[in-house]
Amino acid sequence: MSHQMGRVVSAILERHFGEIVQKVGDDLFSYGSRPISMIVRNTGLPRNQVIDSLRTLLKFDLATFEPYNDVIVDYKLLPDNVLLLIRYPRYLLQMKSKYGSEAELLVEELLQQATCTATTLLFNIATKFKDDKEKSITILGLKDMFISLVTAGYIQQAPVAELKEGSEIPTLVPVATIVPDLDSRALVQAMNNGHINDIKDNIYWRVNYDRFHLDFRDEIMIKAITRRIDENAGELMRFLLEKMYLTSAPWAPESSPLCAVELRERCRSAATDKPLLHQFVDQYLKVLEENGGGFVRRVGDAGSGQFTVRSRHAALQLVLCALEHCVTERLGSKAARIFRLIYTKKYIEEDDIQKNAMLVNKECKQLTYKLMEEHFISVQPMRKPASAGGMAKAIYLYHVKLHSVAYTGLEMCYRSLHNVLRRAAHERSAHARLVDKQRRVRTIVHGMRLRGETQRNIDDVEETLTPPELAVLQGVEKRLKQLSTAELELDRNLFIFKWYFMYPYVE
Amino acid sequence: MAGRGRGRGGSNLSLTHDQLQALGIARGENTPQIVAPPPLFPKLEVKPLPLPSDAATDYMLIVKDQFIEYLHESPAYVRKEAETDGIERYSDKYKMLALNAKKDKVLDCVWANMPPELRPQAKKVRKAATAGPKRKLNDAEAIAKRLQTLEKKEIQGDEAMETNENEETVNNQEGNDDEEVEDEHEEEFEMDDGTDYANNYFDNGEDYDEEDDNLDDGPVY
Structure with a gap:
């Protein structure tokens, strides 16, 4: 809840919902x-x-x-959820790459509706x-996909x-998700009728961001190991994570011990894909343990070795990497060397x-x-x-307080995110007229094509955009694209920082 | 009070020579004093890393734009009231129409999950509540009723004087209660609309034949 965060939240609200929502959001954020x-x-807005x-x-x-009392209701902004708005594309990408386009459509619609009944x-x-004959999307296929997404x-x-007695103000109570039993026949009938008035459905659904975040985390961990060691080790990490979900809480700082025998079996079943992994499981485990950035730790020797997955340590390592990267990019590799040195020595003169x-x-x-100046x-x-003399009697020990440095990094992310959003807004408003013109020309041309008018007429309309205007438009488009990409990249960094701060700070 | 010692030396440096040396500043190597504020957009010393440009990123960009566009079209995007700059234009009508067409849609929410003050019917209820009670004085029947009760009370009072005292007190009490309740009612109505603006003075002519005691009150402005 820092000042920088407030600015980012405000800019995101403005981008998505307009100035008025932004004003209300600002007010809620600051008070x-x-x-x-x-x-x-x-x-000063109308009620x-x-x-x-x-x-x-x-x-x-x-x-x-x-409820503050029976009549008055207090509203409170959830800034963390506002920040998630810029992560929506990533959720959709995840869905598309993992479950295909049907799942993507479902999640997209659900994100747009926020909450919705399954039937609707x-x-x-x-x-x-x-x-749309090409995609061949049927309501039954969607239904199956919906159920598998709920299950996953x-x-x-x-x-x-829930209404408390004597009060009209509802309180929202989270409920456990039960996999729904949707009536296929009723759905098909509704499709034929063209309306869903016949189906009574009052269970509302929404997207579970946390589940997506778990996916992101796993991906980051697997990718890190893959880059550090090799693909087989990455695969082994995936198996470890799979096993981890069975026995411990998904966000647990350290998982409960996993048995190496089970892992070996899992590798044997995947032997056709990764013959090397199957052959050298023990060696890979050893390498992962010794050189895997501390993601995995050997906790015992019973049952030919027991391992834990250390999510918290992984977050710490990744944050450290991110910070080191920040230092390198800002102050050069020599400064990064000093930063690394101080971190490894803990306290140093x-x-x-x-x-x-x-x-x-x-x-x-x-x-x-x-x-030091940049914190x-x-x-x-x-x-x-007991010693005489001015400065000589004190020693100054330099060290890295990772937790507060991570906050510095987070603030930097917020600041640049805000800058990116502001710049994009400026770019858009400065060229609003041209962009509008381009859009209008496009719709007109599109309409003319549909009507089958001659190419010459279409060219005439298209030429209303002069070459210099087109050049400007191209520049704007390129810059906006760059800024949007930067936004998505910054969000990746934010994710790592948030993951690190999820675990309470210990000395 | 660390600041106290600084002014004495006359120089604007607060560190001694030894201290400066310890900090790595040699003799005669004072950093030039900076008078101007730092530039608003300092030049980048190093070129930033290139951003990724692959199919996945392109996909995300498109999806993002679509999502934002959807939000801008939906009623979730709160618009300002359509307003003009005071100059009447022919196109105003169409502009206002276009703007207000978007405005009139209500966001599709699960109203049961919202506090009552945000629900769409909340406004209507309040309007009905304020416009509901009419002033009693307008209602000829009500006046007649009131007069009747008063009359009754008078008669009753006379009778009570003649009969025993017990009854009198009981009756009086009842009467008082009645009056109190009615007074309360009247007060409420007075408070509701202190002015005459809310009153309906429209006469549809139906009451023409009936005896209208309101006329006796004189003209109303």
């Missing part, structure tokens, strides 16, 4: 929880617009409410693609409203930095101070009790 009347007074904004925020689960969801998608945990039941980093005295000092390292003075 914590407050009732409607206070929002109205503070923002109905504030109500509309709150509806939007509540619908997309970007805010919550709780299936019906809407099926109607949309009724005439990507879609979960939305919280249910200034003179020792020079000796160990093998840098020129002056340059080393400059970089050290620069690192990558911190200094711990140690007073010697």
Whole structure:
């Protein structure tokens, strides 16, 4: 809940829902929880617009409410959920690559609707693609996919409203997801009738972000091991994670011990794909344990070895890498060397930095101070009790407080994300007229093509966009694309930082 | 109070020579004083890394734009009231129509999960509540009724004087209660609309034949 975060949240709200929602969101962010009347007074917006904004925020689960008393309701923004808005494309990509386009359609529609009944969801998608012969999407196929997504945990039941006695304000209570039993015949009939008035369905569903995040985490861990060792080791990591889900909580900092025998069996079943992995399982386990960045640890020798997966340690390693990368890109590789040195030595004196980093005295000092200025390292003075002289009596120990440095990194992410969003907004508003013109020309041309008009007429319309205008438009498009890509990349970094902060801080 | 010692030396440096040397600044190597603020957009020393451009990224970009476009078209995107700059234009009508067509759609929510003040019917209920009670004075029947009760009370009072005292007190109490309740009612109505604006002075002519005691009150403005 930092200032930078507030700015990012505000920019994201503006991009997705417009200025008015942004104003309401800002107000809620800066004042914590407050009732409607206070929002109205503070923002100076008409009451109905504030109500509309709150509806939007509540619908997309970007805010919550709780009764203050029987009449007044306090609203509260959920900034973390607002940040998830820029991760939506990644969820869809995940769905598409893992389950195919049907799953993608389901999740896309559900993300757009925020919460929806299964029947409405299936019906809407099926109607949309009724005439699309190429994709051949049927409501029954969608239904099966929906059920398998629910089973896999990507879609979960939305919280249910409960009314307390004597109060009209509902409280939302999360419910356990039960795999639904949808009536295929009724669905087909509804498709034929063209409406779903006959089906009574009042169970609402929504996307389970957490399940996606678990997928992202696993992918990151597997990819890290693959890059560090090789593909077989990555596969082994995948098996380890698979086994981990069976015995421990998915986000557990350290999983319960996994038996090597089981892993060997799993590798044997995959022997056709990865013969080398099957042949050298023990060696791979050894390498993974010794050189795998501490993702896996051997905890016992019983049953030919027991291993735990250390999610928390993995997060720490990745955050460290990200920070090192930040230092390299900002201050150069020499500064990164100093940063690494200080981290490995834990506490180190200034003179020792020079000796160990093998840098020129002056340059080393400059970089050290620069690192300190940017809050990558911190200094711990140690007073010697009995000695005379000004500076000589204290030693200054440099060290890396990873937790606070990680916060620095997070703040940097927020700041650049805000910059990217602002820049994109500026780009869009500066060229709004041209972009609008281009869109209009495109629709007109599209209409003309449908009507089968001659190429000459179409060219005439297209030429209303002059070459310089086209050049400007191309530039804008390129810049916007770059900024959007940067947004997605920043979100990847944010994910790693959030994963690290998920586990409580220990010294 | 560390700042106190600094002003004395006359120089703007607060560190001694030894201290400076310890910090790695040699004699005669003062950093030039910077007067201007740092540039708003400092030049990048190193070129940033290229961003990935593969099919997956392209897909994500397209999906993202689609999602945002969907939101902008949906009622979730709260628009300002359509307003003009005070100059009437021919196109205003169409602009307003287009804007308001988008505005009128209500966001499709699960209303049971929303607090009552956000539900769409909340507004209607409040309107009905304020417009509901009419002023009693307009209603000829109500006035007649009231007069009757008062009359009754008077008669009753006279009778009570003649009969025994017990009955009188009981009756009086009842009467008082009645009056109190009615007074309360009236007060509520007065409070509701202190002005006459809410009153309906429209006469549809139906009551023409009937005896209208309202006329006695004189003209109403």
